[in-house]
Amino acid sequence: MQELERQYSPSQWSERHSSGEVIPIHFEKAKERSETARQTVLCRQDVVYDDALPRGLLDVYGEDLPKGAPVVLYVHGGYWQELDKGVSAYLVPPLVKAGRAVGVVVGYDLAPAVSVADIVVEVRKAVVWACALACGRGSVGVVLAGWSAGAHLITQATLMFTVNQGFHGQGNPDVTVNQSCHCQGNPDVTVNQCCHGQGNPDVTVNQSCHCQGNPDVTVNQGWPRPRQP
Numbered sequence: 330m331q332e333l334e335r336q337y338s339p340s341q342w343s344e345r346h347s348s349g350e351v352i353p354i355h356f357e358k359a360k361e362r363s364e365t366a367r368q369t370v371l372c373r374q375d376v377v378y379d380d381a382l383p384r385g386l387l388d389v390y391g392e393d394l395p396k397g398a399p400v401v402l403y404v405h406g407g408y409w410q411e412l413d414k415g416v417s418a419y420l421v422p423p424l425v426k427a428g429r430a431v432g433v434v435v436g437y438d439l440a441p442a443v444s445v446a447d448i449v450v451e452v453r454k455a456v457v458w459a460c461a462l463a464c465g466r467g468s469v470g471v472v473l474a475g476w477s478a479g480a481h482l483i484t485q486a487t488l489m490f491t492v493n494q495g496f497h498g499q500g501n502p503d504v505t506v507n508q509s510c511h512c513q514g515n516p517d518v519t520v521n522q523c524c525h526g527q528g529n530p531d532v533t534v535n536q537s538c539h540c541q542g543n544p545d546v547t548v549n550q551g552w553p554r555p556r557q558p
């Protein structure tokens with residue numbers, strides 16, 4: 330295993346749990362804390378941001394915060410192939426309770442039912458939706474956050490020229506996307522060095538497409554997601 334790949338894999342270095350336990354425990358905690366978020370924070374669920382695809386839905390948390398509060402949009406990970414918004418609201422309670430931000434937790438369709446390029450388009454629509462929300466609230470700005478595959482998706486979605494047109498061309502010059510957080514590191518490095526380098530033939534990286542601002546990852550039909558040993 331390459332050193333970088335090891336660093337991106339908590340299952341390989343956790344001191345609290347054995348390598349086989351880390352990911353199941355993460356899933357369990359993520360689910361539990363997302364349920365807590367829905368029980369403790371005002372939540373508007375299943376808002377349609379993209380009616381072209383069935384999972385183009387998002388949940389908005391903490392809309393009772395002061396109007397100017399920033400909007401944090403979060404895109405979950407899962408190798409473009411798994412997880413969902415319902416188990417991905419764990420970041421919401423600390424943000425909302427501290428009065429820091431309204432949370433937008435994005436759901437999206439998964440490969441191989443749709444391509445990664447389709448997901449990028451979907452996430453781009455969610456970003457535009459969040460900007461419109463921020464604009465309507467008089468928010469100070471939008472923060473884009475993503476974990477793992479989600480970090481790749483927001484990067485790819487916002488690299489696209491058309492996203493800028495979406496933000497500014499809609500006559501919303503007062504909303505700026507002022508931060509983006511890529512949890513679990515630079516998504517290009519993750520994709521190149523971890524997924525591909527790991528010998529997982531289900532993820533193909535196309536550097537030259539990436540340079541053109543096109544989705545740089547394709548998930549091939551019929552392959553399972555990478556699993557830890």
Ligand SMILES: N[C@@H](CC(=O)c1ccccc1NC=O)C(=O)O
Pocket residue numbers: 337338339340341351352406407408409476477478479557
């Ligand atoms: N490779 C990581 C796990 C990981 O990245 C991951 C695990 C479950 C669901 C999503 C993950 N990552 C990105 O989509 C590890 O072994 O700790």
